[in-house]
């Protein structure tokens with residue numbers, strides 16, 4: 197059949213040599229993947245089992261990133277979502293039904309709390325919030341209809357490190373699954389499955405992405421039945437991920453070790469410097485004894501990353517804390533963390549039940565890759581704003 201030029205635009209026979217072996221995973225863009233014959237066409241989401249069926253369930257670029265995160269976390273299956281919050285939502289929507297009860301630490305990532313109290317509550321799921329330092333005491337809060345216990349270690353902003361093995365033992369005794377938000381450890385500084393966790397999630401946006409230029413989330417499990425529930429839910433929720441973002445995350449993985457170790461060292465120096473400042477009441481860095489649950493960090497973690505909080509001594513007004521934040525020149529103000537730029541945010545946790553009485557005096561820092569010396573000088577020059 198001879199082809200007109202219009203047809204050649206779509207069905208080309210142009211040839212290129214085969215066998216290019218790049219060190220980088222190619223970016224496979226595509227909604228459609230072709231089937232060899234009509235009889236094998238199917239819409240199953242588990243492409244590891246069935247072969248490629250549809251781009252929404254993962255292109256090779258996405259599946260490679262998922263498999264690598266699963267390998268790092270020693271899980272058996274990893275599913276990617278368009279962001280960390282999407283990963284949280286997927287876990288809840290896949291695992292829960294009307295009438296179920298779930299437990300969350302009062303230190304949980306705030307959008308997770310909001311998902312539970314504002315959306316899941318409408319579907320008949322009841323949440324209970326617990327002290328992140330509760331440990332085996334969680335037993336007393338488990339009801340007959342409790343399905344999931346969320347953990348996050350360290351907790352958002354207030355940085356409590358949890359006794360995960362104790363919580364997991366109590367949960368498993370009552371046939372309850374344990375989920376961990378493992379973003380702070382980048383999935384590598386805390387071995388979640390070894391400590392009894394059933395489901396881990398990460399905001400890949402943070403340390404794996406590492407450069408503040410992508411949004412992705414991951415859910416990793418060992419259990420095949422949980423994987424089937426998650427995969428089936430993801431299919432009907434219609435959440436796919438961008439192969440370009442996955443390609444950036446694959447690049448991020450290659451430098452994760454060197455970035456994390458530089459950030460760890462710098463963050464520890466800055467945290468120790470802050471601990472000696474007169475204005476500072478407490479440094480909430482898991483590797484410092486002043487952090488609640490520090491003993492569990494010491495027992496269970498392989499290192500620390502670069503996000504921690506400070507609490508100022510009573511005195512400065514909210515406006516003065518804002519003036520301190522605004523007075524910083526290298527630390528930029530913004531959400532998310534884990535990139536190369538140092539960030540700062542102040543919070544008022546006064547009105548959230550179950551959280552320590554730090555009110556407007558808590559400030560969270562994300563340490564990036566600038567010179568530690570310059571970052572300390574920046575903090576130092578803005579401290580007088582607390583009294584201005």
Ligand SMILES: *Cc1c(COP(=O)(O)O)cnc(C)c1O
Pocket residue numbers: 278279280281282305348352377379380399400401402411412413532
């Ligand atoms: C950032 C973050 C998330 C959400 O990730 P996004 O990719 O921003 O949606 C969830 N949990 C924790 C602990 C986070 O820090």
